[in-house]
Amino acid sequence: MHPARKQRLILVILLVALSSAAVGFVAYAMRSNMDYFYAPSAFAAGEVPFEKRIRAGGCVVPGSVVRDGSSLDVRFTLTDGAAELEVVFDKILPDLFAEGEAAVITGKLKQDGYVRADQVLAKHDESYTPPEVADTMHNKANCKGGPKI
Known part of the structure; x- marks a missing residue:
């Protein structure tokens, strides 16, 4: 050479x-710095690691939003149609957050089986749903933020 x-x-x-x-x-x-997305079904199946930063999404179950009268704490339940996930959030919720709407949360799964969220994102118009929520919600027709079947 x-x-x-x-x-x-x-x-x-x-x-x-x-x-x-x-x-x-x-x-x-x-x-x-990576946040992995999990559906509520993955939480029910035990596939989600504890105390690791994750993202989850689904439809906010109507009637599940409970506000603490003395603090900003809010408890609500997300569902993908197959399973439910309890979420605790201690900040101000977005204006578009509502029962029956799609939401994505970022937080950590606690040993008690709930997610302590540090961020809640709500859908921002009628025609858009985050892709990971749309994939998760493909069978859920009654969630306003989910895809229409």
Whole structure:
């Protein structure tokens, strides 16, 4: 092999190795910032890790929203039509949050079986539902935020 060609080959291999290492380090660093989406059915099946930041979504069960009179604490239940998930939230809910509407929460599953949410997202218009909620709600026709069947 010609020496100039050998130098270029070594340079290309070195660049590929360094680029791969950089991508690997970035992916490893982002691992702690990833929020995995789970449906209420996955919670019922025991597939969700405890105390790890997760996302969940579904339809807010009508009649399940209970507000604490002395604090901002709110308890409500999400469903995907197959299972239900209890959520506790201690901040101000979005204006569009309502019973029978689609919602996505971010939080941690506690050992007691409920999710302590630190963020609640509500759908923002009649024609849009977050894709992960739409996939979860494919069989749920009576959720206003879910897809119409």
